Amino acid sequence: MTCDTYLEIAARKKAERDAKFKPEWLVPKDKLPGPEIKDVLEWPVTSGFLTAEEIAITEAGAPTILSKIKSKEWTAVEVASAFGHRATIAHQLTNCLSEIFFEEGLTMAKELDEYYATTGKLKGPLHGLPISLKDNLNIKGQPTSIGFVGFAFNPPKFEDDAVLVGMLREMGAVFYVKTNVPVAMMMPESINFIYGNTVNPFNRDLTAGGSSGGEAALIALKGSPIGIGSDIGGSLRIPAANQNLFTIRSSGGRFPTYGARSGLPGLESVNSVNGPISTSLDAVEFYSKTVIDGEPWLKDGKVIEMPWRDVDLPEKLTFGVIRDDGVVHPYPAVLRGLDHTVEKLREAGHEVIEWEPQDHERLDTIITEFFLSDGGEHCKEYAGLTGEPFFPYMEMYNKCKEKGVSELWDLHAERTTLMKRYIDRWAASASMTSTGKPIDAILMPVSPYSGVGHGKFRYVGYTAWVNALDYTAGTVPVLRADKSIDKKEADYVPKNSRDEENYALCDTDEVDGGPVSVQVVGRRLQEEKVLKMMRVVAKAVGTEKYWDDLGVLINYIYIYICMLVILQIAASALSIVSSQSPLH
Secondary structure (H helix, E strand, C coil): CCCHHHHHHHHHHHHHCCCCCCCCCCCCHHHHCCCCCCCCCHHHCCCCCCCHHHHHHHHCCCCHHHHHHCCCCCCHHHHHHHHHHHHHHHHHHHEEEEEEEHHHHHHHHHHHHHHHHHHHCCCCCCCCCEEEECEEECEEEECCCCCHHHHHCCCCEECCCCCHHHHHHHHEEEECCCCEEEEEEHHCCCCCCCCCCECCCEEEEEEECCCHHHHHHHHHHHCCCEEEEEECCCHHHHHHCCCCCCCEEEECCCCCCCCCCCCCCCCCCCCEEEEECCCHHHHHHHHHHHHHHHCHHCCCCHHHHHCCCCCCCCCCCEEECCCCCCCCCCHHHHHHHHHHHHHHHHCCCCEEEEHHHHHHHHHHHHHHHHHHCCCHHHHHHHHHCCCCCCHHHHHHHHCCCCHHHHHHHHHHHHHHHHHHHHHHHHHHHHHCCCCCCCEEEEEECCCCCCCCCCCEEEEECHHHHHHCCEEEEEEEEEEEEECCCCCCCCCCCCCHHHHHHHHCCCCCCCCCCEEEEEEECCCCCCCHHHHHHHHHHHHHHCCHHHHHHHHHHHHHHHHHHHHHHHHHHHHHHHHHHHHCCCCC
């Protein structure tokens, strides 16, 4: 490291990234929407800076893209160029990207096109599909900072792909960007001293969430058809819910994780897992099956040899619903979204029973103790490389004390007991259902927030308990907050000081338009079943095709704008011709 200050190093790293943007893809600063424009979801299309072909490509889902490349309707280069252009605009709107390697991506795409033209064969099931990567996934030839200034140029580039990245490369994926994360990937908002803060395209006064916040913002603006994030306490589900996206947090051992950079390397008490994020549930399921069909257990020693399974759901599913976890009360729009989901599931013939969130608070506490068990030594070491200060969210890593082995073992033993108690409760729910069988899944909020202002995310208990038990969980978009409907409960009495602080932060004007999703939680290693249950929920609430319908609407808006422009040009031309006519 040099003797430069952490701010000087950060500025140099950011400038290096910015120099890699293609000038022809950048929107002039004076043409970008001002800060008063909060919702920018449709702006990349309605602004007129994307061509009709780029819009068609980037509005298509992953299966459609792959099909059109196979039929030679689109080339891999055309697809990579379209997503590179849209990713650039997405970044200008939300600050979502960390590493830029568009030229390398276009080279990958060109090689795939040449391979297809020469052999008549596709390289693999992902041939030509752009896939964006969360910053922690090491990719050969690129750096990985995970938000630490001390890692900005340390090393300047990695010599090897992470196992997952290598698999996706062999399958024909195209890499072109990595996305922004918080420091150490251990904060619920994606902010660091190198790249700054990632904002939410639904409402830029709200956070994109963390730690896969850059990934989720990029996906929501369709700068990528599939993105890969990670989750150790909610880092996939929170950003996905904050942008009304589909994702799945798998149990440990289904997807390969070796070769990713971590802020807490060596932590074995809780699994950090990676997974897909997309506007399309089809894409999430397709990706999951494709990766597991690639037999990752032959490449990563911690992956379970468990091939993809076909699962038949019962005609009538039974959900246990949690509206309030007993610690922090959800915002009004979150409760409205959950009630709407319950109503629609019952109308579709499914059963929903009440589920008590027993042990959730203790599981949340235990997982936090796991995070801090090294006394914050790793985070202090990495921050100390440049002397960068700790963000308020990270102060606990600066102040905690290292646990002894005996104390850590006691926590492991307690968690194991709670796992046994939870699975026993799950089995015993058979006595509470009309089918005489246990519940199929738990339905609950992803967080207490229907969007949350910058610096105001305080509580991850709705997701962290899932990580503590290593259960499988996914997110399903439901609706958006509406300040005319979602009113704070004037007579609500907080349960505790934590609850009081969170509910006091609820500003229905501030979170207006914020996304609301629900969380579908299955038991451990039930990825296939959870994905199918997510589809049932999405179909019931009408969001299975939400993003497809939005894409159609955006296309119609774009066509309408183009027609107006053409008519205006034609009218101007006729006016000029008429003024030059001998009749005048």
